[in-house]
Amino acid sequence: MRAIQADISLGKDGTSNPTEVYVGRSVAPGAFGWKIPLGLGRVRVGLMCAEDPRPYFSELLQKVAPGLDRGEAKVREKAIGQMPVGNCVAERIVAIGEAAAHVKTSTGGGIYFGLLSAEMATDVILRAFRKGDFSAHTLGEFERFWRAAFGLELWTGYLARKLAARLSDSLIEKAFDRAKGIDLLSRLNGNLSFDWHHKAILASIRGLFAPAASA
Numbered sequence: 001m002r003a004i005q006a007d008i009s010l011g012k013d014g015t016s017n018p019t020e021v022y023v024g025r026s027v028a029p030g031a032f033g034w035k036i037p038l039g040l041g042r043v044r045v046g047l048m049c050a051e052d053p054r055p056y057f058s059e060l061l062q063k064v065a066p067g068l069d070r071g072e073a074k075v076r077e078k079a080i081g082q083m084p085v086g087n088c089v090a091e092r093i094v095a096i097g098e099a100a101a102h103v104k105t106s107t108g109g110g111i112y113f114g115l116l117s118a119e120m121a122t123d124v125i126l127r128a129f130r131k132g133d134f135s136a137h138t139l140g141e142f143e144r145f146w147r148a149a150f151g152l153e154l155w156t157g158y159l160a161r162k163l164a165a166r167l168s169d170s171l172i173e174k175a176f177d178r179a180k181g182i183d184l185l186s187r188l189n190g191n192l193s194f195d196w197h198h199k200a201i202l203a204s205i206r207g208l209f210a211p212a213a214s215a
Contacts, residue, residue: 001031001080003108004053005046006073007038008065017043022060023172028053030165031108033060048080048108050165080108083158088146089139096121102146104197105157112195113150120145156198160205178208 010017022033033047033056045064047053057075061068081101088100096102097114104113124142128134167175179185184207191199 001048001050001082001108002053002077003046003048003080004057004075004077005034005044006057006061006075007042007044008061008068008073009042010065011041022047022063024169026056026169027060028056031161035064053077080110082161083154087136087140087143089136089143091136091139092134094121094125094139094142096142100146102150102154104195105154105161106197106201107157113153116149117142117146120149153196153198156201160201175208179204182207184208 017035017037019037020035022028022035027033028047028049030050031048034045036044038044043064045057045061047056047060049056054077061073081098081103082105084101088095096117098110100117102113102117103110121142124139124145127141128138131138164172184204187207188200188203191203193200
């Protein structure tokens, strides 16, 4: 995925802005956009998508701050890995965090899983020092650790995002109407976690696609 964002000032108009998420093929194909309040009238505006994000970002900026000169915003771009490809270790090498695509595939956030993988890698590397063995076999313990800890999270988020990316705008609208109609948020009670998403994703899919109860 490719992400882009900038911090901008909305002045007095931005003092009471809530967090907003934007979806749709014309907004951020394959993912979503965001507006996050930073305080003092400033907001962080951005999006990630599977295509060149810049034209979509320009349109989103105009939606959030009509008339804003993009030259006034310090724009930052980056690539976001979605799933590790192959092993994360080789002889004398351990890839962790965003370098290994240890990123929440549902949102693109990388801090939490990066910290977890760093702790795991530290333990494995210390053992390798004590043994004097930095072979791929010895460092491969890290591979088993991260897969057991959050491998399911990555796969669930990745497949859910791929599924969502195939939805047309009309189906996205229907999904939101369905979620509101069945009070999906209350059904997710006990499954919501800021950093662990797979339970909420699976519960959402079950709720949205379960047959409607007959009258």
